[in-house]
Amino acid sequence: MVTFGLKVALFLGAFAFMEGFAWFTHKYVMHGFGWVWHRSHHEPRHGAFELNDLFAVVFAAPAIVAIYFGTSGHPWLLPIGLGITAYGAVYFIFHDGMVHQRFKVPLGKSAYWKRLIQAHRIHHAVHTKEGAVSFGFLLARPIRELKAKLKARGVQA
Ligand SMILES: [Zn+2]
Numbered sequence: 466m467v468t469f470g471l472k473v474a475l476f477l478g479a480f481a482f483m484e485g486f487a488w489f490t491h492k493y494v495m496h497g498f499g500w501v502w503h504r505s506h507h508e509p510r511h512g513a514f515e516l517n518d519l520f521a522v523v524f525a526a527p528a529i530v531a532i533y534f535g536t537s538g539h540p541w542l543l544p545i546g547l548g549i550t551a552y553g554a555v556y557f558i559f560h561d562g563m564v565h566q567r568f569k570v571p572l573g574k575s576a577y578w579k580r581l582i583q584a585h586r587i588h589h590a591v592h593t594k595e596g597a598v599s600f601g602f603l604l605a606r607p608i609r610e611l612k613a614k615l616k617a618r619g620v621q622a
């Protein structure tokens with residue numbers, strides 16, 4: 466029996482897990498063997514899309530599978546699929562909207578959003594596979610810590 470409380474816990478758990486998963490993937494896959502796709506995101510974009518957008522398609526797959534099975538016999542998978550989807554939506558509004566301004570979205574004015582926007586801009590201060598800092602999206606280290614790290618690597622933020 467999947468109670469309402471369990472559904473909420475699974476939804477929030479999936480959402481929180483995705484930030485950790487996104488951090489890990491960004492640091493070790495995108496700035497690793499996935500650089501062939503991610504590189505396009507650290508260079509000026511030509512046209513509406515970049516090769517890096519393919520990662521969004523890959524990340525959507527487990528959510529689609531979880532929602533499919535969640536609505537056909539495995540109800541506990543539905544809140545997980547929805548949690549992954551919700552993370553994707555918040556990530557998209559924050560990363561592609563607020564930071565990279567690929568579409569119009571009100572900039573987050575709270576200290577939390579301002580710090581996250583700045584942290585991701587600091588990530589983009591490095592245009593190479595190696596040497597970048599701040600791989601998280603909805604969680605980030607304090608700005609002065611990130612700037613100090615970059616400075617130690619000889620990059621001006
Ligand atoms: Zn990156």
Ligand SMILES: [Zn+2]
Nearest residue numbers: 506560565585
């Ligand atoms: Zn970015």
